[in-house]
Amino acid sequence: MSASAATARPRAPGRAGTVHSRRLLVLAGLFAILAVAVMLSVMVGAKPVPPGDVWHALTAQTGTENDIVVRSLRIPRTAVGVMAGVALGVAGALMQGHTRNPLADPGLLGVTQGAAFAMVFGIMALGVTSLYGYIWFGMAGALVASAGVFALGMAGGRGGPTPVTLALAGTAVSAFLYALTSALVLMDQRAMDVFRFWQAGSIAGRDGEVVWQVLPFVAVGLLLALFNAPGLNALSLGEDVARALGQNITLTRSVGVAAITLLGGASVAACGSLSFLGLMVPHLTRPLSGPDHRWLLPYSGLAGAAALLLADVVGRVVARPGELEVGVVLALLGAPFFVALVRRRKPVRL
Amino acid sequence: MSAPAEKARPVSAPAEKATPVSASEEKATTPYARDHRVRERPLRIGPASWTVRPRSAAVALVLLAATALLTALGMRIGDIPMSLAQVVGAVVGDGPDHFVVMELRLPRALTGVLVGAALALAGAVTQAVARNPLASPDVLGVTPGASVSVVAVIVATSSAAGGPGGTLATLGIPLLSLIGGLVGALAVYTLAWRGGLDGYRLVLVGIGVSAVFTNVKYWLLTIGDVNDSGRAMVWISGSLNGRGWEHVVPVAIGLAVLVPPALLGARSLDALRFGDDTVTGLGVRSNLVRSLMVLAAVLLASVATAAAGPIAFVALAAPQVALRLTGAARPPLVVSALTGAALTVAADLVARTAFSPVELPVGVVTAVLGAPYLIYLLIRARRKARS
Amino acid sequence: MRLRAVDVKLGYGDRVIVDGLDLGIEAGTVTTIIGPNGCGKSTLLRALGRLLKPSGGEVLLDGKRIDRMPTREVAKILGVLPQAPTAPEGLTVADLVARGRHPHQTWYRQWSSGDESAVNEALSMTGLLDLGERPLDELSGGQRQRAWISMALAQGTDLLLLDEPTTFLDLAHQIEVLELVRRLHSELGRTVVMVLHDLNLAARYTDHLVAMRGGEVVAAGPPGDVLTEGLLAEVFDLAAKVIEDPVTGTPLVVPVGPLPPPARRD
Secondary structure: OHHHHHHHOOOOOOOOHHHHHHHHHHHHHHHHHHHHHHHHHHHOOOOOOOHHHHHHHHHOOOOOHHHHHHHHHHHHHHHHHHHHHHHHHHHHHHHHHHHOOOOOOHHHHOHHHHHHHHHHHHHHHHOOOOHHHHHHHHHHHHHHHHHHHHHHHHOOOOOOOOHHHHHHHHHHHHHHHHHHHHHHHHHOHHHHHHHHHHHHOOOOOOOHHHHHHHHHHHHHHHHHHHHHHHHHHHHOOOHHHHHHOOOOHHHHHHHHHHHHHHHHHHHHHHHOOOHHHHHHHHHHHHHHHOOOHHHHHHHHHHHHHHHHHHHHHHHHHHOOOOOOOHHHHHHHHHHHHHHHHHHHOOOOOO | OOOHHHHOOOOOOOOOOOOOOOHHHHHHHHHHHHHHOOOOEEEEEOOEEEEEOHHHHHHHHHHHHHHHHHHHHHHHOOOOOOOHHHHHHHHHOOOOHHHHHHHHHHHHHHHHHHHHHHHHHHHHHHHHHHOOOOOOOOOOOHHHHHHHHHHHHHHHHHHHHOOOOHHHHHHHHHHHHHHHHHHHHHHHHHHHOOOOOOHHHHHHHHHHHHHHHHHHHHHHHHHOOHHHHHHHHHHHHOOOOOOOHHHHHHHHHHHHHHHHHHHHHHHHHHHHOOOHHHHHHOOOOHHHHHHHHHHHHHHHHHHHHHHHOOOOOHHHHHHHHHHHHHOOOOOOHHHHHHHHHHHHHHHHHHHHHOOOOOOOOHHHHHHHHHHHHHHHHHHHHHHHHHO | OOEEEEEEEEEEOOEEEEEEEEEEEOOOOEEEEEOOOOOOHHHHHHHHOOOOOOOEEEEEEOOEEHHHOOHHHHHHHEEEEOOOOOOOOOOEHHHHHHHOOHHHOOOOOOOOHHHHHHHHHHHHHOOOHHHOOOEHHHOOHHHHHHHHHHHHHHOOOOEEEEEOOOOOOOHHHHHHHHHHHHHHHHOOOOEEEEEOOOHHHHHHHOOEEEEEEOOEEEEEEOHHHHOOHHHHHHHHOEEEEEEEOOOOOOEEEEEEEEOOHHHOOO
C-alpha cells in the first residue's frame, strides 16, 4: 500500500505538498530580507555609497575612497553582523528548545557574563588593550563559563542535566560572574570604560581580522546545531518518548550545549552583549516554522542576521554624526515589535 | 532521573494543554516524591485552623537566628570597632556609642534585613504567578525601570550641575527610583493585560519592556563621563552604604502592609499552579488574584529598590533556595523572605570586611554568596535522587 | 522469549517499587499487565522499554542485555508509548507520526520512501489519514491518543509496549484501539505488552494476563485461569462474580462491591 497511499494522499505526511512548499517559501522570503539588509548595510553610513560604487569596489577596485570604505569597513562589519546575527538566532532557538523555557536566551549558559569577566580580567590583570585581544579573552571566558555550567548541571546525577537544573545553574553562574565583573570595574576605571561600551553591544569598527577570528567558531557551532535539530525534535516530545525513539539524551543535550556555547560565545566576544536578539528571534520565527527545529533553526538564523543588520543600519542613521549602538537599537525597535506580537496572538508555548 | 523537588515545578511555564517537560516521568515520580516532603500538621486554636509544616518552621527559625546573629556581627564594624557585647550594650544603654549604633549602624543593618526580605518575597510571588523559576521583579519592569531613571539622572546632573546636590542624593534618588519602578511595572502590566492576566504573557511582555529599559541604561552609561558611569554602577549594584532611618521606615511600612495580604493570597497561589480551568473550579478568581499578587510584588520590589538600589540576585535566588530548603512545591513566602534577609545581611558583612577598608556595594556580594549555595543545593538534590 | 525481566529491582530515588521480579514475554503474544493503582505495572513497563534502568537485575531483549544495546538499535525492535505523553503546541498529526521514524533516520537520509509509507500506513491503520495536517492540540482526546499510537506504529517495531493506550477514550474508541492491537498481533505477528485498567477488555484481547500487586506478580497465564473471583479479592480487594462473556466466552467480571475490611489483605 505504500506507493499508492503516498500518491493518493499527498497531503497526509508532513513532508509532501503544501506544507513543504510553504516552508521553503518562508525560507526564501527570509533570505530575501537578509539580502536587502546586507545591501543596506554596505551602502548606508556616514558616507553613503551608491550601488554602482559597491559593485565597483567588489569587482574592480581601484582604490577610490568608496572602494576603501566598502572593502575595509563596510563589508567586514556586515560580515560580522551576519555571523553574529545567525549565531544568536540559532543559539536562542536551541537554548529555548533545550530548556523549554521562553525566557531562555543564549546568555543563559553563562557565555555573556563569562566573556565579560574574562575580558575585564584580561584588561586589568594582563593589560590587554587591542580589540582582537579582548575577543580571544571573551571567547575563552564564554567557553569556560558554559562548560562549568554544564558540568554543574551534570554533577551528581545521570542521564544529562534537566532543563531546570541547566537554567538555574546558568543563572547562578551568570550572576556570580556578573558580580565579580562589577567588583572589578568599580575598582578600575580603564576596565569600566571598555566594559560599558562592550555591554551596550556594537559591531562598529569590526574589521576583517575579527571576521576570521569569529568564523571558525560560528561554522562549527552551526554544524553542531544542524546535527542537534532531529534530536531536539525527539526531546520536545518528552524524555520518555525521546528515549523510546532511540535518542541518546545526554548526547543530545551535550551537543546542544556545545553548539550554544560556540555560537553564543563567538557573537558575544565579537559584538558584546546582544542577548535580547537571541531571546526575541525564536519567538518571531516559531509561529512561521511550527515546532520542527529543522526549520526553526534556519529561520531563526536568517531572521537574527537580518534583524541585527537592519538595527545596525538604523543606528548609523539616527544619531549622526555619531552612531547608536546596535544593542540599543535592537531593544528600542525589537522590543515593541516583540511585545506587540506577544499581545496579538496567543504565544506559542514550548 | 532528577530531583523530585525540581520535578514539582516544571520550568516550561505550562499551559492548560502544554504540560511540562516529561509528563510521564513526572507522573511516575511525584507520588514517591511526596515521601521526601514533610507532611503538614494541623494547628487549631478555637475555630481557626492552619496547617504547619514542621520542616518549614524549623528552617524559618534557623534563618531568623542566623539573620539576627549576622545583623549583630555587622553592627560591630565601622570607624569604632566594637565587640558584640558593646553593640548590645550600646543599643540598650546610653553610652557614647549609643548614637553611633542607633543612628548609623542599626538603620543600615535593618535596611539590609528589610530590603532583602522584601525583594525575596517579591521574587517568590512573581515566580509563583509566572510559574517560572527564572522570573523575578526584573521581569515585572520594576528594577529596570528604577535603574534607568536613576542612571539617567546621575548622568544628566553630573555634567550640567557638577554632581547631584544634597537633596537630590538623599531624597531625590529614592523617590526617582520608586517612580521609575512603578512606571516600569505599570507599562508591563498594561501591555500584558488582554482580557485577563496570563502568567506566560506577563513574563514575555516583561522581558520585552525590560530589554528596552536595560539597553537604554547601557547606552546612558556609555554617553556620560566614566566617573558618572562608576557612580551609577554602584547604585545599580545595590548598596547599603549610608542608609538611615529614612530608608528603614518606608520599607518597614511596606512590609507591614503587604505581607499579611500576600500570605493570605498564598493559598490562592497554590491553586494558580494549576491551569485556569482548574483554578476557576476551585473557586479562585484567577485574574483578580494574579493582579493583586503582582501588585504586591511590584510594591515590595519598588520600595526595596528605592531604599537600597536593585540588589542583584536576592529576588531570584532566595525563593529557589527556600524552595529547596523546605522541600515545598512552590516558593514558600515566609521562608523566602527570611532567606532573602539572611543573604543580604551576610552579603553586606562580607562586602564591608573582604576588601576593608574598601567597601563593595552589597549587590556585588549577594550573588557571590548566593550562587554557589544555590548550585550546591541543586547538586545535592540530584545526588539524593540518584542514591 | 523475546523480552525478559530477570530479578529486577525498580524504583525512583530511594523508593523501591519492584524488587526481585521475573517476567517473560513470548514472541507473537499480547500480554496485559493488570493491577491496582500504584502496584508497579507502569514502572515495570518502563523498565521493559529501557526507559527506567533497574537498580538490580537485568532486562533482556532477544537474550541480550537491553541497557548494553545501542538505544537506536533497540528503538528499531521495540516501541514504547508512555502514559500521557505531551507534544509541543502546534505540532500536526502527520509531523508527530513522522517523528516515529526517528530511529530509522540519519543526517544524510532524512526522509526515505520507506519513512513515507510507514507513516501513511500508521495513519491509515488508526483512521487518521484525513487529520494529518491538523494540530494535535485541536483534536479530541481520543483522536490525540490514536495519533500517539500511530507514532509508535510508524516506528515499525516488532515489539510494542503500550502504557494505558485506552485512557481518555470512549468505549467505542477503546474497542477500536484494542481491535487494532489484535490486528497487529494476528496479521503482522507483532508482540504487544500493555497496561490496561479495564479487566473485561483485557480478558477479551489478551493471550497472557499478568496480575500485579505491591510490586509482585500474583498470577500469570491465560485470562481464563487468572481472572478468578479469588484473584480479584486478592489483587483488587474486590468482591466480584466472574461469568462467561456472552460474546467471546472469555471471563467477564461483574463487581459486587469492596471486600469487607477483615478480609482485606492490608
